[in-house]
């Protein structure tokens with residue numbers, strides 16, 4: 001079945017791309033493909049951009065495994081059907097994590113750190129200069145409030161940044177709502193894999209408390225202020241540095 005991405009999704013991605021120069025001529029982009037609704041929509045959107053862009057760039061979808069006997073057959077078949085270059089990058093994260101999981105420590109962040117490391121190694125191995133991640137506006141807002149409330153830090157998720165190893169990380173979906181991506185995956189009958197926040201969810205562990213409560217808080221705020229996310233998106237682009245208390249940001 002041919003995938004159809006709405007004009008709204010493609011134009012938002014196009015605008016983010018233009019604003020932050022996410023994709024440039026000659027790029028070879030590793031697309032982190034977990035198989036969830038976000039990264040699946042992302043890989044199709046990048047394929048579509050590839051067809052439309054007046055310049056050339058390459059994409060390579062990469063799925064990191066954790067050595068948990070994941071069944072990726074539907075994802076592999078989907079990529080083959082849509083002629084998406086796709087590689088599986090095997091790791092033994094689960095084996096290494098086993099001790100941590102028993103001790104009930106922060107295994108979610110452990111999985112996430114290991115996965116990020118694997119994506120960077122894969123990018124180097126496959127000659128990619130950029131890594132695309134499927135974070136969206138809801139992720140950015142949750143991260144912002146998590147940092148504000150739990151860490152006392154004004155921090156969100158950047159559309160583009162340079163990692164310590166020189167790779168450029170891009171987030172093409174960062175101005176899209178999670179519900180738009182979910183609807184797109186559903187309408188196109190994409191073979192999405194699970195939707196848990198991290199693989200450790202499979203061990204009957206509850207979703208990380210902080211993120212879950214941010215989701216609830218934001219949903220309550222949005223019920224009261226329906227344009228909340230329009231404002232958040234705008235606010236993330238209009239920062240009056242010197243109205244805060246950070247001496248490093250003061251110009252006077």
Ligand SMILES: Nc1ncnc2c1ncn2[C@@H]1O[C@H](COP(=O)(O)OP(=O)(O)OP(=O)(O)O)[C@@H](O)[C@H]1O
Nearest residue numbers: 032033034035036037038039062063064133134135
């Ligand atoms: N196993 C994986 N292999 C490759 N990339 C991954 C993997 N897991 C996550 N990613 C990348 O990191 C991004 C953020 O991961 P996170 O776990 O926060 O999202 P997610 O809820 O799994 O998103 P998605 O709906 O795409 O699965 C994903 O959108 C994807 O680009």
